[in-house]
């Protein structure tokens with residue numbers, strides 16, 4: 001039996017009477033990298049925020065890191081590394097100062113060790129004195145990833161961590177993700193980039209708050225009768241839009 005780091009069923013959330021997440025099931029096995037894809041506004045961020053205990057779902061049951069993700073939301077929050085779409089760094093602090101500041105916020109007992117480990121892990125040590133505000137987009141994202149690793153989470157929820165980052169920096173970022181997964185960390189990551197989707201073990205594709213496809217990239221392409229992943233998603237969302245329009 002494989003251990004499931006995320007095992008949640010029927011995740012739902014409405015805003016103003018509109019269901020933006022509508023019965024999403026999410027299973028992620030330990031140590032896997034699962035890509036979360038879907039058009040803008042399809043409910044990815046809302047789903048991630050519910051899974052990490054930041055947002056209360058209207059419905060849904062299950063476990064995240066073995067914890068009841070609704071009743072033990074505070075504990076889940078403490079054990080998950082969540083990287084928001086727009087991570088706020090202190091631009092006038094250095095890389096090390098940013099990490100040190102966050103470690104203080106967490107009241108970490110072994111702050112020095114945690115900061116040193118995070119710097120080391122993401123290859124930031126040689127630049128630790130550089131101001132965050134002067135970093136390129138790629139390095140800023142690396143610092144953001146280092147920040148959410150400080151408390152040594154076993155699960156990372158990354159929300160479009162490489163949006164707007166150049167291809168070389170995105171590749172490097174993904175090498176780090178794979179290294180972390182190799183250490184046993186489980187990763188659920190949203191992205192719009194097809195080359196990144198290809199680097200995931202499995203994918204979950206949603207539109208209108210519902211899961212339209214899941215599985216390996218190859219299985220999704222085959223099931224959709226598509227030529228490649230992008231083509232498969234275009235077909236899937238096209239069908240869903242037709243159904244959605246009919247349902248009114």
Ligand SMILES: Nc1ncnc2c1ncn2[C@@H]1O[C@H](COP(=O)(O)OP(=O)(O)O)[C@@H](O)[C@H]1O
Pocket residue numbers: 015020038039040041042043044045046047
């Ligand atoms: N706090 C909120 N209040 C009202 N509507 C929201 C709120 N958060 C998200 N939404 C709406 O829910 C839908 C899904 O949003 P989101 O989860 O951010 O999608 P994605 O991350 O896939 O782009 C969007 O239509 C968005 O406008």
Ligand SMILES: [Mg+2]
Pocket residue numbers: 044045046085159
């Ligand atoms: Mg989003």
